[in-house]
Amino acid sequence: MSKVLIVDDEIYVCELVRRLIHWEELGLQPAGIAHSASEAARLIEQHQPEIIISDIKMPGGSGFDLIGLARALVPDCNFILISGHKNFQYAHDALKLSVKDYILKPISEEELNNTLQRLEGHLREQRSSQRLSQNLRKLEDCFIRDVAAGRPPASAAQAVEQYSLRLSGDVSAFWILHVDTGKKNLHRSSPYLLYQKLQGQCRALLAGVCGKVIVSIRSSGLVLLLNYSQGQADAVARAAGSLMTLALDTVSAFADSSAALAVGLPFGALSDSCASYESARLCVCARVLLGSGRVLYAKDYARLPADPALILTPALQQGLSGAAETLNSTLYHDLFQQGLSRACTGGQHPALPYLFCEQLLASLERTVRDHLDLPDADAFFARVRSYLGYAADLGELRQVLLQTADDVFQHNRELRSRRGKETIAAARQYVAAHFHEPIRLEDVAKEVFLSPSYFSTLFKKETSESFTDYVTSYRMEQARQLLRTTDTPVAEVGVSVGVPDGRYFSRLFTRTVGLKPSAYRRLYR
Template sequence: MSARQERYKVLLVDDEPIILRSLKVAIPWEELGLTIAGEAKNGEAALRLIDEISPQIVISDIRMPVIDGIALMKEVLPRSSKLIFIFISGYGEFEYARDALRLGAFDYLLKPIDHDELTEMLSRAKQKLDWQKENEQLMHSVQMLSTLARERMFAEFTLGNPRPLQHLKWLENSELDGEYFMAVVRLDDYAALTAKWSAEEKHLWLFAVRNILEEWSLDNGALSVFPFYNGEWVLLFPGSLSVGKRELGEQLIAGIKRYSKLSCSVGISRSTQGIDQLSTVYPLAAKALFQRFYSGQAGVFIEEETAGIPEREVKYPKELEISLIESIRTLNMERMLVLFDEMACFIEAQALPRELAQRIIIEMIVVLYRQFEDLNMQPDLTLEGLLGRLQGLSTLDHVIDLLKREFREWMQRSNKTLAREDGRSAVDKAKRYIEANYHKDLSIEEVAEVAGLSISHFCTLFKQVSGYTFLEFVTCCRMEKAKDILQNSPVKVYQVAPLVGYQDPKYFTQVFKKATGRTPSEYREEHSRQAK
């Protein structure tokens, strides 16, 4: 047995000291992977010990004073259903022993005790405990996979990627088939916060906020919560809660303030239906959050209540916004400056009134500023400071000149900081980290942090540069290592799984067969024949 494997605890219960002594010396406890954790002379004492030591197996005489064996089992099993009872009975107690089996006992044996029979019985009991433990680990792994994959799938849909993660289509059996709405929670003054936080402090604060949101979500009926941009989380609520949107938002703000002392704002979208609409409602919730910068104070901003730019007067230049975002992500300064000039031309060509022109510029600047935050390029000037300076300018030329000057300086500083690193170097760093840690429970947050990118930017960039999603690349690394182990080492097949990051051998076999078309055993056998 591996030194790392936990021994199961056994409680011996019998009012005859000679039986207790014989059980302790005649059974190969260590070989069985068991240890005697306690002894009791009657059912009453056994009941106390079970609460104290939490054994996995109880070996008990079926007839005892005060509390007999069956009464003891009936008392304990409702709260410890996995506890294994083995009873010792006399020949005249056969019917009593059969009742014990009917009520949930694992097995029984007759006096005088046949130690070989008991050893075989204990071996079967240990196999059952092992199976229960593996099943629990598998269920935990499936639950973790389900949670992580759901988050990743929701984030991909929110980004507008069509039909992501087709191999996890079963997860789309979704609450989002019904009506739902989105809330975007964003920390206020995030750039100022991260400027004073160390990398470790930033990780701890964001982890703390996520925990607060997840616990709050469980208590308040949210369908899902997942991080999106740095300092920003997305929550999805069933449409049945839409009448209380403002109250939900206020509770979110109060909860984060209470437990983390951090201030945040919440933007809430209209209700919609279907998972494909995530990429539609996210901009609506984010746009509602723009009101945070008009109002000058934190709060809850609901899309239906915020006055957007009337469609009949002007259409927001979405394509120009997308091009500007791309120029920032690729650190293409010349392209960015040209696009700012195009923004000025758009506003002039539309002959927009000052108020509408100002609203377009502000919405555009909020989005672009977020890109610098998302790339971990924190500008010296806060968003509030930049918007304040824009308010004091009287002409469109002055506004565009200020934007070009500020964004040029930010990008120049970013270029120096990154030493002209492109996306490929960040992805290469992430790939090296995955290749060195594929055997661990890697999270996408952990690897994105190593790459120095936000989760959303990391996912997009990793796919663009490597051609794989994060999950696909991790699986590929694990499969290649598994093939190497199977070809070049005598390690048993079931032992390969934990070596390449899978706690459950059955699940590993399924993944391996899907990747190679063969089970691990078939793969090893085929390559053994080829080697001969």
């Protein structure tokens, strides 16, 4: 249902137009009445009408002025102009501004409603076409998503059935246009608005070159599927350079920004579409080593090994996992640099540094889930993966990986320290409550939910003394207090502090305090 705004400086004309319109019959909805261009602009911004019926001559701005104001707010709004003057220049100006119709006063009810009926019919067709186009774009997005996930359609017939996708050309290829937003923007959101702008530009540039172009915004960048005939191959090849120039011009308005275009391997059968997409994705990854601002052709690197397992060997994996589990940042940094240096050596696919970091991030995520602690780990690593995708060179790639590891390690150091202090406090409370009884390290470790060996190590680390020495010191402190303040026999004092053997208590007290229990008592008598 379209909304209609009526604009005329004469109140009775506005009321007349409102009464003449067959609102229900035409399926129209009133959006209000305005008596000046400025008032109309406010209502246009508020209600976003599809149709505006306006007088031409009004104080404070003409109907032509209002067209400019309205289309700045609602670009697709449609105008019907009303005038009491048979002025050819008015009609000429209206045609230049793409006004849908021009009605002379006195207003005819039939003419007004016929005009609105034609316009509403056109708008319904337009909305239907837009919905169809949107649905087709969604299906195209689904096709690219499935190919990226390694699930291509088995045949052309299946592509038509599942995605309404018909590729009539002999050759297809995936291209990926990736925008690098620069170090200042590394931890900001995806350059989605830039991709939206480039999406339309890519379609316009390639429409006359290819039989079909699909453009979809994905996490890897702006993914393009080009379908063309063998006869169009040269024109498609030239279009890569034109598209690269267009992209660089578009992103040049943003400081430190650049772009790279990855041209994937061509394919004929849809079963080979995944290989084309992956070859383009590897070229996007390769820009980190080779540099942005250029076209990268998958055919130039197709024969080079691109397996990150060549770099992230089991030995290196074990070393990095061990460093992560023990929160050893220095060792982790050293091992990471060794792996990255190997990834950058010649004779390998230039995507390997990025792929190495991608695999290393996945390994760190597994270590966190299995051995460490991190709140909302899913969201954290999803965010880091997007940062990794924005990294434009080796320096930024290194920054993302090492900063992520350092953040994880620091969080866990603080957590372990806090938990360690809480554990020691709980152990001390246990000793204070049970010092007069036999106390075994195993019993206290069980109370604080730790293994005896880890509890013993943690206690020594946090207090600089062994648990056994702490228990002895605590008991002897209680014994000193009893000897100072009571007349309890020495042997009973030993029993009271958990050392029932009188001779052993005397030796232990003497070794700890430097005096025999009886001598210590005489000091306070």
